[in-house]
Amino acid sequence: MGRSGGAMAEQHIKLPEGSIEKTTTTLNLGPTHPATHGVFQNILELDGERIVSAEQTIGYIHRAFEKIAERRPLYQITPLTDRMNYCSSPINNMGWHLTCEKLLNIKVPKRVDYLRVIIMELARIGDHLICNSIVGVDAGAYTGFLYLMQYRELIYEIWEEVCGSRLTTNIGRIGGFERNFNDIAFQKLEKFLREYPKVLKEFENLFQRNRIFMDRTMGTGAISAERALNYGFTGPNLRAAGVDYDVRIHTPYSSYEDFDFTIPVGTTGDNYDRWLVRSQEMWQSLNIIEQAYKKVQEFKGAEAEVYHADVPEYYLPEKEDVYTKMEALIWHFKIIMGEINMPVGEVYQSVEGGNGELGFYLISDGGRTPYRLHFRRPCFIYYQAFEELVKGGMLSDAIITMSSLNLIAGEMDS
């Protein structure tokens, strides 16, 4: 009898230090969570619904690409770059090829440049399409996502015609492409250019002036241009804050200077501006693809068969030549066995990826493999700002902010 009184007074549960006095809730958002698109974790301190602080943990999909790249000849690094921003892997591949071409002083023919532009802009449309429809999903509207995904399938089919893969494409080679674009690829491209504008317009009608969507996204997750620049933002997130920095205009690569397009810029840098900027960029990308396709069709005769530069040290020769000619056999052997030495030097090349400036810093010491390869990954750099974007806001706004920033775990962690 006396025991029960004593038992009530004892503490049977061991509580963590300070947890009774604590007034905020700790919420663990991730790493496996349907709302976080990829594996990264946020530990949020909530005061009711308001976020007091947020701590990010990343590295769940770190695959040591920079270390692996020190052991691989240049063409074997392309599959690693695929897997960084896997929603727009052709852009990563092309960026890597451009870095190699800069190091090796390779001049690429115009037709190859225009074909690369088509592929990169298709990848950009694919990336922005996913991001915008996922922002819709996180706000509760699932239909737009499924409707638009059909057109991502069409983009995949175009890539499949050129390189054989849909998602992690390993598209292109140093100096050009592995094969010429066949008629089926061009037919699929024409189908895309015919059908996608109508679909994009329908998608925009669903969200752009939708009262609920605007109330959810306007004013949340805002950042000023000065803070965004200080945080190293690039790409649509920076342009939504008002700074018109686009690598395609600042340091044109792959003949982007031959195209006529505008850069959409926002004002407040909030979720709604980011959504609008991405949507407008999709229209601009469609415009660029149409111009590029017209330019490609202007090449006639022998010029229309050009799909790579003449770089015997890095571009595999035709198989018929390997079996019949001596030099082709030697080059084939040297390339496959990795016995080609790179020139000494260090080069930094960047491209406008789906999320911003994707940079490659390559240091070569004259060996067969890079001495050091560093990827400047936009997602990694701007995810630091997440706490500042969501502090003081509500939990549901944090979810939308996370998806509107277009965080892709593969690019964050490399």
Next chain:
Amino acid sequence: MALTNEYIKTRLLERFGEQVSGFTESYDMLTFEAPKDLNLKVLNFLYDDEQLKFRFLTTLCAVHYPENKGRELAVVYHLHNIVDNIRIRFKVYTDIVQPDIYTATGLFSAANWLERETYDFYGVNFIGHPNLKRILNVDEMDYFPMRKEYPLEDQTRIDKDDEMFGRGGKLGFGTDTTDHGKATIAEAEKPRDAGADVI
């Protein structure tokens, strides 16, 4: 007047004199180095100067040169003047015994995680960093993996069985210290019966 690499070099020499050195132009980007104690002074100069205006930190990384004794680790800053569209590369070298470098997070908030990544992979200690802990690797890791002395794979792991790939297994092809084919270190250290398994 147009901002050229020559002009930037002149301004740097005039401000820092002999302390900045190693001016080269690799693929149109001016590259130079300075002693590691001056890294913040140089970064602040490049940021504040009204003609130079390098106000964007593109990236920050480290490189390990095991042969350069006393200067093994290099920290490389890539800066960008967005308005005039000029890029510049700035390197500081430090020795590997005490790799202390002042943090740039006061100037560029972008440097926060970039320096954490550099610490995680190379062990560069950034003095004054608000939260210098590992970011991409597990917290318990006690070595710095991107340094050249560490091989591509962790040779101490015992959870993989690569026998089907010609590595490890009873005959131990492809290993010299640890037998990857065994489940625990104790089992791996038992003497192997020679010739019991035929490949």
